[in-house]
Amino acid sequence: MTDPRTRKPVLEVEGLQTVFHDLEGAWPAINALDLTIYEGEVLGLVGESGSGKSVAGFSILGLIDTPGEITAGRVLFQGKDLREMDEESLRKLRGADLSMIFQDPLTTLNPVLTIGEQMGEAITEHGQADAEALRRRCIDTLTKVGITSPEERLSQYPHELSGGMRQRVVIAIALLNSPKVIIADEPTTALDVTIQSQIIAEMQRLQHDSGAALIWISHDLGVVAELADRIAVMYAGDIVEIGTTDEVLDRPRHPYTRGLLDSVPGDVPPGEPLRQIEGSAPPLNARPFGCPFHPRCAQATDLCRSSDPAPQGDGAGRIWRCHHPITAQEAA
Ligand SMILES: Nc1ncnc2c1ncn2[C@@H]1O[C@H](COP(=O)(O)OP(=O)(O)O)[C@@H](O)[C@H]1O
Ligand code: SF4
Ligand SMILES: [Mg+2]
Incomplete structure (x- = not known):
């Protein structure tokens, strides 16, 4: 590496x-x-x-x-x-x-829109694409993140998917525009x-x-x-x-x-x-004075309790x- x-x-x-x-x-x-x-x-x-x-x-x-x-x-x-x-x-x-993937997919996914609608929105908001190209790109991206039967997923709602699938959809959305x-x-x-x-x-x-x-x-x-x-x-x-x-x-x-x-x-x-x-x-x-880790540190000295160490x-x-x-x- x-x-x-x-x-x-x-x-x-x-x-x-x-x-x-x-x-x-x-x-x-x-x-x-x-x-x-x-x-x-x-x-x-x-x-x-x-x-x-x-x-x-x-x-x-x-x-x-x-x-x-x-x-x-x-x-x-x-x-x-x-x-x-x-x-x-x-x-x-x-x-x-720049894109962000959150811990809880439900904070990213809209419960009342299908996966296809949400993915489509994410693309069109950042550039135009015709309907067939859009659909292809959604299916390709869903396939990339390991989602089975991607065509069917496009018409499903978030609650119809398992937690793992939902998080994969969120990852797919994050990747759609090549961040x-x-x-x-x-x-x-x-x-x-x-x-x-x-x-x-x-x-x-x-x-x-x-x-x-x-x-x-x-x-x-x-x-x-x-x-x-x-x-x-x-x-x-x-x-x-x-x-x-x-x-x-x-x-x-x-x-x-x-x-x-x-x-x-x-x-x-x-x-x-x-x-x-x-x-x-x-x-x-309640940030401790000095080095904030000092109350938990076995090596702490008086210096640690009185001064926050600068980066070296x-x-x-x-x-x-x-x-x-x-x-x-x-x-x-
Ligand atoms: N909306 C908020 N209002 C008040 N305090 C917050 C808020 N969000 C985070 N904090 C505080 O900021 C600190 C860092 O939180 P966070 O970044 O969520 O920690 P981590 O992601 O490392 O678990 C914590 O003390 C948390 O309580
Ligand atoms: S040795 Fe001192 S400065 Fe270093 S982590 Fe422990 S308390 Fe902080
Ligand atoms: Mg956190």
């Missing part, structure tokens, strides 16, 4: 911040997020529930509503800042060059394990064939490890570690990443209990955010 960082960047996120407002104030859910996505790569974005992964995905596409607000940063796609675009141009870009970047937010989490691995294998093939860059969001490091060229680990709204999949899995530098790795079932000898990281990600309005890097795209990073010897 070539290092994706040798390719051209397709999306550059710089200093993106999103807050949620409540009666007490404005609480950042993502904090100065910096992330570069390269052409054709799969970037896995991992972290426990509540770490800010979905907010990151929505914020990149400008899909944040009240009580949320994007308060800082830039999202450059083909040199243009999405945050400076008017809503109409942004809407055109979404569903065409350059796909953000997939835990698209298989709600499905049973067999269907989950089928869909992951299909996504891998589709992504490879289409050359789209894919941001795969998951709380499951095991799933991401199978798919991704690079992994970004999120905690409390920050990316705390990023590197190629091999770098992050074999030589983690952040204690949180180490903790996630220790809780992946396959990595523990049979019979030994999984070591879960004790505690959970902090709520937005090796100059080649490997980044970590910790006062006492794990050394190569310790990681081995």
